[in-house]
Amino acid sequence: QHQILVFLSYQNIAEIAQLLDVAELISRLEAVMGEFSQRGAGLVQPVRSVVPLQKHGGFLGLMPAYLAHEDILCTKMVAFYQREQGSSLPTTQATVLLFDPVSGVVSAVMDGEVITARRTAAVSAISAKLLMPRHAEILCLLGSGHQAVSHYEVFTQAFTFKEVRVWSRSKERAEEFARAAGGPVTVCPSVKEAVEGADVIVTATNASEPLLFGKWVKSGAHVAAVGACRPDWRELDDDLMRDAVVYVDSREGAAAESGDVILSGAEVFAELGEMINGSMPAQRDKTTVFKSLGMGIQDAVSAKLVYDKWKSQQ
Numbered sequence: 001q002h003q004i005l006v007f008l009s010y011q012n013i014a015e016i017a018q019l020l021d022v023a024e025l026i027s028r029l030e031a032v033m034g035e036f037s038q039r040g041a042g043l044v045q046p047v048r049s050v051v052p053l054q055k056h057g058g059f060l061g062l063m064p065a066y067l068a069h070e071d072i073l074c075t076k077m078v079a080f081y082q083r084e085q086g087s088s089l090p091t092t093q094a095t096v097l098l099f100d101p102v103s104g105v106v107s108a109v110m111d112g113e114v115i116t117a118r119r120t121a122a123v124s125a126i127s128a129k130l131l132m133p134r135h136a137e138i139l140c141l142l143g144s145g146h147q148a149v150s151h152y153e154v155f156t157q158a159f160t161f162k163e164v165r166v167w168s169r170s171k172e173r174a175e176e177f178a179r180a181a182g183g184p185v186t187v188c189p190s191v192k193e194a195v196e197g198a199d200v201i202v203t204a205t206n207a208s209e210p211l212l213f214g215k216w217v218k219s220g221a222h223v224a225a226v227g228a229c230r231p232d233w234r235e236l237d238d239d240l241m242r243d244a245v246v247y248v249d250s251r252e253g254a255a256a257e258s259g260d261v262i263l264s265g266a267e268v269f270a271e272l273g274e275m276i277n278g279s280m281p282a283q284r285d286k287t288t289v290f291k292s293l294g295m296g297i298q299d300a301v302s303a304k305l306v307y308d309k310w311k312s313q314q
């Protein structure tokens with residue numbers, strides 16, 4: 001009898017978090033990103049289709065992927081919105097469907113919150129591992145929402161920093177973030193003060209105008225830019241985009257969706273996967289930007305990890 005895993009309640013979100021081990025996830029993401037950048041026939045992932053919800057200031061993104069070698073068929077549906085400050089509605093909500101690729105039958109329906117948060121931070125951590133200064137001491141997080149939290153968790157698990165800073169539009173939110181963090185976090189009153197001297201900067205905001213300016217960024221620093229996923233949204237200014245060596249998760253994705261890339265006219269140097277598979281170098285000594293947009297293959301390997309771990313416990 002066919003059994004479908006349904007992980008959609010609040011309790012299930014905690015279960016997914018328990019099943020999705022960060023170290024395992026990083027290793028699976030490295031493998032799939034490296035394979036993606038070879039553009040072999042074994043991996044099918046169209047650029048995300050995005051349906052604008054103009055009336056509501058939102059978008060619905062559809063993110064299918066098929067990984068032939070591991071026979072993983074998956075799609076994520078993610079709704080994301082630009083909310084007024086203080087709105088109680090969530091900005092990002094996702095659901096992940098995993099299929100049996102032999103029959104096409106759905107094998108799992110999962111809430112996508114943990115998968116989206118953790119796999120995005122894990123991909124940023126891979127970029128930082130390859131591109132941040134060798135003796136990085138200061139991590140700076142811009143934003144204090146879901147992605148900022150997951151980046152804090154994954155980065156402090158993967159690396160050791162002497163200082164972690166956070167800046168957020170709302171000082172109260174930044175203070176809440178610092179209180180909830182598992183270690184000391186300095187709350188900074190401005191973006192400038194937060195980023196000055198930082199070795200690694202994560203931008204994880206819903207901004208649509210640049211908030212991080214190149215003139216504030218230390219030479220040689222690494223920026224993992226996670227927000228601004230629409231062609232007319234920005235987090236980074238032109239100076240930073242043009243002066244830094246720019247890496248992306250997918251060249252096609254960046255050309256279609258990244259306002260920071262499209263509007264600055266910056267050249268994309270390489271994909272993260274090209275560094276992983278050795279076809280392009282990691283320019284660690286330069287100032288670097290990793291522009292992340294999110295990919296269906298990342299959700300697919302994450303969902304498969306959760307599913308396999310759950311199955312092994314049945």
Ligand SMILES: NC(=O)C1=CN([C@@H]2O[C@H](COP(=O)(O)OP(=O)(O)OC[C@H]3O[C@@H](n4cnc5c(N)ncnc54)[C@H](O)[C@@H]3O)[C@@H](O)[C@H]2O)C=CC1
Pocket residue numbers: 080090091092116120143144145146147148168169170173204205206207208209211225226227228229292293294295
């Ligand atoms: N690259 C990727 O794979 C993914 C990217 N994202 C993007 O990451 C960003 C953050 O997502 P979440 O943490 O889930 O959202 P969230 O709503 O939990 O947090 C958003 C943060 O941005 C801040 N913010 C909102 N508008 C701002 C503005 N105009 N200027 C400065 N700060 C502002 C908020 O105060 C909050 O700290 C979003 O842009 C989202 O679309 C989300 C999922 C995956």
Ligand SMILES: O=C([O-])C1=[NH+]CCC1
Pocket residue numbers: 061078080092094116229293294295
């Ligand atoms: O990859 C993803 O899930 C998203 N990227 C931008 C908004 C959601």
